[in-house]
Amino acid sequence: MINSLYLPELREMLATNDAAELREFCTALHPARTAEFMEGLEADEAWRVLQFADAPARTDIFGYLDRDKQISIVENCDRDQISTLIADLPHDDRVDLLNRVEPAVVEELMALVPLEERRDIQRLGAYEEGTAGALMTTEFASLPETLHPREALEELGRQSEELETIYYIYIVDEERHLRGTVSARQLVSHLGKRDKQLADLMERDLVTVEASDDQETVADRVARYDLLAIPVVDHEHHMLGIITHDDVIDVFRQEATEDALRSAGIEPLQAGYLDIHVLRMAWRRAVWLVILGLGGILTALALSSYSQNLQAVAWLMFFLPLVMSSGGNTGNQSAALIITNLTTGRIHLSDWWRIVWRELLMGVCLGAVLAIIGYLATYILLRESFSAFDALVVPITLLLVVVFGALVGSLLPLLFRRLGLDPALMSNPFVAGIIDIVGIIIYMKVALMMLPELVR
């Protein structure tokens, strides 16, 4: 919800050009909160308000605005002023931002940005989206290993405006190989010790990522080692940049969203739901729906091949949705359990035999429960012509289909992992599709065996 509490006041201040009040507005609150109150303004109004903040505060507040507002400010406001802002923005954020701005505008802006910054933007912009390189910033603290803790802290203080974080210091040799890290925490706790140098304090067993690593690898490693920031190196261990905890949190949120969309059969999208053209969105959704629709044709073919039997015993058809959905739902449950447990490292490929055994047992239990429901349903529907023996077709099918669903739902993600694919790619509709077809076949085979009136 856009916070419109201050909008009238802000517009009033702008109209009367009330510098004192506007300056107060830009400094009194946490920059994230200031940004929240500005969401309702148009791009040019927001930019005029930001003129009353000093440069560091302006950069901070701008950084907390919604991405769409940022883009619209960059595209519509004075190029000279914007180029100064771009030079001040965190190096990782500005690359993400410029990637979404009109290319013509970016070209104009790049001509105005100082050469060194331009090179940095081009270098970071060259990394593929979703890799460590695309997440990293080049604003890290790198100090010589001969400094004492107190000198290092003083040097950090001098540099702090240009740094994304001061909480880790990276020690590199003359060829920019990463040799060690020292945390600000270590500096602070050794503040009094004049006989220690950074070289004595530094951690040499380093947790790093390579620039080409997937962002999920980055996130998992930062989470596993409880890091505030992780250094990014190339394959020769040259220090390239760092990725900080806030970017890692964003990765986790993004991955969760992507997994949710994929499991419903939609390729994840960069922009918000309302910002994508309806037809483009429809196209993305159509891909999976068509694949699943073709699966639907296969079920129709399977059913038509049993046409005679279905006409001889009409009630068989009534239970088809129950049979298919029971198998599919069980399979989805198994897949979700296996995928989440694989992701969090609670189970491993080598456990496959125990997993199969458990799913078999669970499948039998769950199948038995659903079989009781199936028997009940048959009784309700066929009261008048109820035959205790015939009515066993549905329960027996349910038992078999549920066991089959549990096995397929658990084995497919394991197979995907074995093949080096992301098990989460094996989306729920896919499992359900396989189980649907096999469910029909099992159902008809059971019916053929148990109902004498069917053609063999």
Next chain:
Amino acid sequence: MINSLYLPELREMLATNDAAELREFCTALHPARTAEFMEGLEADEAWRVLQFADAPARTDIFGYLDRDKQISIVENCDRDQISTLIADLPHDDRVDLLNRVEPAVVEELMALVPLEERRDIQRLGAYEEGTAGALMTTEFASLPETLHPREALEELGRQSEELETIYYIYIVDEERHLRGTVSARQLVSHLGKRDKQLADLMERDLVTVEASDDQETVADRVARYDLLAIPVVDHEHHMLGIITHDDVIDVFRQEATEDALRSAGIEPLQAGYLDIHVLRMAWRRAVWLVILGLGGILTALALSSYSQNLQAVAWLMFFLPLVMSSGGNTGNQSAALIITNLTTGRIHLSDWWRIVWRELLMGVCLGAVLAIIGYLATYILLRESFSAFDALVVPITLLLVVVFGALVGSLLPLLFRRLGLDPALMSNPFVAGIIDIVGIIIYMKVALMMLPELVR
């Protein structure tokens, strides 16, 4: 995968009681890595190895062991030694750990832990799981506002062993009301300025959470404001504790897992897949399967009421799975889109009219695509008796069912949000269930209108 690279060496060192090597093993690597190499050891072996680490390293390495290994060490090793470890562990982690240990063991340990630590454990343990209170630790830095930056850093250095983070300092008044925060970053950049006190530097516009707030609120706020730690207060703004970035990352991971399980119809579980008794797991899964099974009975009832028609035109049945799954899949897509966009704040309840309009448009596009597939399928199956007009039943139904699916899938999460419920609770099987029944009814109505041979 358990890392068993060092296991034989470790066991050899234990057998020969090789103190020098074991001490080296405990200090040379990052504690997380040391913990990884120890995962394959039995609890008592691991504990014997840890005897060779000094107390802080022992606590660190223990903290990186798997939760199950930690529990088994606490339950099986010397109570006296374990109680010392408990006293040293981070305050939030030890409460989580003790919550999972046998109550009889906890009682014995608590008698051995110093009174002050015992009180802290009891206080933190009283907060309900999933709240800010249950996540927080009480080890934060609280300094008087009259200190100068340099004095504050020196004081932090003295306290640093007992602190979860030194990167924020919390300023409280005599009654422990939170008045402001100062970051270590500010201290470092004002290191040279002797005329500044903490009171001059401190941020007064604070971002806090209450102890009873849900952990999702905590995570969202930390992510939105890019914080390293967030202070937890009671409703009178007394400072109670802090929650650090690593716990927030854990919350995001946990919530992602829970959402994935819920959307497949399983209530989330605390323990790993292989650690839960098969019957208990089956019970959790059965709940949803039974509800959905009852939905299946409803579809059977719906179908049986159209029994005569289905027997008159046998091919109608063949397309039933296609019709039902097309509606269900579209509905799941819409629900996933709306839920993820609501969660990330990209759409709001007030957008409902635009959402309905877009889903209607998209439903028509997607329905049209599936209608073509449906017409194709009818042609394949009914080539011999193909009637161009009759064959329109399936495509027309598909169009209507897909539009209906898109509308239901998008409106239900909005309705849940409107009612103050978590839209993610509206799991996919639920949407699919509703769409199944309505899909059958639409299908039969269309058939009744278009096929002259059906009983009206």
